[in-house]
Amino acid sequence: MYTLTDTQIEFIQNDIRARGVLMVGLQQDLLDHICCVIEQELDPDGNFDDFYQHRIRTFYKTDLSEIEQETIQLLTFKNYYVMKKIMLFAGAFSVLTMTAGLFFKFFHMPGASFLIAVGIILLSLVFLPLLFTLKIRENSSSRDKIITGVGTFAGILISVGTMFKIFHWPGANIIGILALSIMLLVFLPVYFFSGIRNPETKVNTIVSSIFIFYGCALILMMVRSSAASNQLMRENAEMVLRNENMLSEQQKLTAALVSQSRIDNPSAQSTKLENEQAGQIGLLANQLKQFLIASETGKAQLGSGDMLSDMDAGHYISDSPKAEAQLKNLTGKIQSFNKTSGGNIPEISGIENRKLSQSINDLILVEMAVLQNESAVALQK
Structure with a gap:
């Protein structure tokens, strides 16, 4: 078992602060946790500096300040995990009801329309709004929040427009064209030009943009003119x-x-x-x-x-x-x-x-x- 000196403990505390963790209470919690890990896992004759630099990287993906951001989210957004569970449940149940509805429809069984409607409603009014709410909490930049909001709104309109089209309700074409217009003329340009500026997301942005464009284009090809x-x-x-x-x-x-x-x-x-x-x-x-x-x-x-x-x-x-x-x-x-x-x-x-x-x-x-x-x-x- 390794015994930390006061100098090493002070070094750890200063390093935590230097890495962007500003909340005093969180600094103390991290300090206690890291000290316990070092004393339990490091051999008495081990190298403190090498072990510390290796072990501290396991606490984050990009930098240590992520822990503080997540803590703030949990403190200000107490229902985060509850909403996340509801979102996942709604998404899974939506997939199940939609699959059952399509199966019933192909075999001309009763209840197909009801199941399809339930699946689309869950996707549009529960899953996508909750996904948007959780994502904007994770995104720190205003640009990312706008992209997420526009994309979610367009997705809701596309699913609702599809439901209106299936059930031959009035306004289906207007909703569908509005949704595709927002997706192609607003969301896609903002998403594309924002993503290609970042070398890490450049390739994924280009590929995703191509899929989005052709998905919307194929839908438009199936739409009859007035x-x-x-x-x-x-x-x-x-x-x-x-x-x-x-x-x-x-x-x-x-x-x-x-x-x-x-x-x-x-x-x-x-x-x-x-x-x-x-x-x-x-x-x-x-x-x-x-x-x-x-x-x-x-x-x-x-x-x-x-x-x-x-x-x-x-x-x-x-x-x-x-x-x-x-x-x-x-x-x-x-x-x-x-x-x-x-x-x-x-x-x-x-x-x-x-x-x-x-x-x-x-x-x-x-x-x-x-x-x-x-x-x-x-x-x-």
């Missing part, structure tokens, strides 16, 4: 209108055939029964179709110049218990009719997971099949 989106929505509506016109012509033809059949065969009960069953299916399909059109356009029927968005029909159906009940009832009646009457009405299971225009067209096909079935029955009598 004109292209409007054109696509108009084409969706025009396709539905064409099918509606065909349905209208089929309704006229079927009405004429059924009317003539009733004149020729007034006692054909089986025809009436089948037509009543098919008519209920056609009525439900028409009601559900009008609900989707009204939810999208505010009108019961499409007109020239109207547009239909690319969102899923389930976005509207899930918000209306009545529409959900109608869809369930319609699906059951179609299956029952096809089984008992040998009909060929197309089934619509999973219609809520299809695009709005496709779902409306599927309902029109159901109405067309009902009319064709009525026409076929009328011609047989």
Whole structure:
């Protein structure tokens, strides 16, 4: 066991002060700790100077004043470790829920949207804000704090904009473009020119900047322009209108055939029964179709110049218990009719997971099949 002299103890105390530790209490704590380490680990005939210089380096990464900075942070920021644990838990749970949500989505399982939303919300409103709060405590320069703040804000906007886009909420494109603009025009230049000035971070800054640029560029490449989106929505509506016109012509033809059949065969009960069953299916399909059109356009029927968005029909159906009940009832009646009457009405299971225009067209096909079935029955009598 080594015994320190008063001169050596004074040397250690002066060296601690010279290395940037100014808090008297912390100086005394470090002095006691270092003295204990030296007396326990250094041999009685060992070299004090060499051992001390080697051992003091194990207390810091850059310089000894880091200990004082961390102490000040702990004293002024008492919830540091609690917030750090919450941040890590939120990040891990966000990854798990997002992974589960993507798995559910690919296999069309219920609950996918909820899990994805929870994952994005945890990332945007818990993980990233806590990460920003902890990072600005660690960064001493104002420039680093600004870079961290701008980057975190852009990251929150990107994740929120993505969630808005997934759920087809209004403002998704505005949020996304704003986020990418901040990332490319504000964060990236400041981050790049600040990082390349430091030789230690120059290479990492260049590589990270390239990844950030191409990540934003690839996202922008997948974004349709406003004109292209409007054109696509108009084409969706025009396709539905064409099918509606065909349905209208089929309704006229079927009405004429059924009317003539009733004149020729007034006692054909089986025809009436089948037509009543098919008519209920056609009525439900028409009601559900009008609900989707009204939810999208505010009108019961499409007109020239109207547009239909690319969102899923389930976005509207899930918000209306009545529409959900109608869809369930319609699906059951179609299956029952096809089984008992040998009909060929197309089934619509999973219609809520299809695009709005496709779902409306599927309902029109159901109405067309009902009319064709009525026409076929009328011609047989």
